[in-house]
């Protein structure tokens with residue numbers, strides 16, 4: 525017991541202050557205690573008050589140092605692969621699969637990132653994806669306008685799956701594609717909750733079942749593609765070509781896993797952030813009016829009135845839209861819990877972050893886990909639109925800064941960041957230029973500590989009257 529609570533005695537230096545909690549379960553129960561979305565969870569709040577921004581703990585059976593300090597977090601991203609490397613708790617590996625090459629480091633990680641960027645990096649988005657996003661979003665909204673009240677998160681999830689799945693594997697039969705999309709949708713991010721709640725195990729069971737079934741479908745598609753040797757110009761082709769090279773990092777299992785991970789992660793993260801953004805817009809009509817003004821101006825400047833939102837318009841004419849997206853991403857704070865392990869003793873700001881524990885069997889891990897909690901910034905919407913002056917005007921609104929690390933940072937920065945931003949922009953563009961929306965049920969979210977929906981956002985949309993381009997029925 526003494527050793528459990530006082531890991532300092534077995535270290536070469538001084539660890540940050542903190543408590544290791546009860547033997548075995550540590551402080552896991554409090555770590556997962558839900559709170560309101562915009563609150564700092566009591567686990568972090570209490571410890572920040574007691575110990576400061578850097579403290580130690582034990583979570584999910586791992587000795588952990590937690591940083592809530594953006595300078596420290598930024599420094600860790602900077603020292604990725606030198607002093608720190610990615611190392612997620614076992615449950616992540618079980619859910620996303622041991623064949624997920626994103627859990628690897630070094631050259632394997634570099635290579636998989638490069639392959640993925642071909643599909644969802646800015647070049648791929650500009651050349652191919654933006655067109656499909658525009659078309660799918662326009663059609664989805666048109667359909668939803670006739671349908672009546674709908675769940676916005678589910679609608680965004682479906683539309684992403686509808687155009688991205690054929691880009692992953694393009695020659696599936698319609699019924700197989702629909703089945704694969706259903707499995708992608710059933711594999712959601714709600715599983716990261718307290719291991720002591722029985723409902724968590726039910727969700728994990730469903731997620732693992734969906735994963736198994738999706739993998740089976742992808743496996744069959746891969747087998748057929750290999751046998752036929754046909755080319756379809758999709759992401760599966762890219763990966764198979766790579767797999768045939770002599771020194772390829774890919775085997776069948778990792779190709780299947782990569783297709784699965786992209787299919788799953790792309791829709792979940794982006795749809796949650798979009799739903800939260802629309803919910804916030806409904807409560808801030810002045811922001812909506814400004815947004816309509818910016819997008820109205822884009823329509824007016826457009827020479828071909830039938831044309832869709834272009835890459836250039838997205839890149840150069842959307843200062844305010846980017847601010848709205850940044851604030852929505854910051855408030856949803858989807859990337860609030862990131863894990864690293866320290867590879868050597870590291871001192872940041874004079875505090876020892878990691879000590880190498882002796883391997884005497886009493887320590888399950890050779891190194892400490894490093895949990896990063898991104899700073900919760902309670903920036904009020906009025907601060908982005910006050911007195912006609914935009915506080916972020918002139919800055920690069922899409923880059924990582926110490927106050928905006930929603931997509932992580934350094935070499936591990938999210939590969940889907942551009943994709944998510946573009947999809948959110950395309951959705952906003954079609955919504956505010958073509959429709960008025962009415963919130964029927966506001967979304968309710970808790971933080972566990974990842975955001976989790978307890979009530980979905982239900983809305984109604986109807987075509988905007990041309991005479992009132994800036995009006996909104998939102999409440």
Ligand code: HEM
Nearest residue numbers: 789790793794797858859862930931932936938939940944
């Ligand atoms: C609002 C949307 C999103 C948010 C907030 C988000 C957040 C993050 C964060 C914080 C990380 C860093 C993880 C770490 O450092 O340990 C990350 C990594 C990653 N994200 Fe996203 N993400 C989003 C959208 C997407 C999308 C659309 C995709 C796929 C199409 C995606 C795929 C990935 C992958 C594969 C990684 C691992 C990257 C690596 O290890 O190099 N994400 N994401």
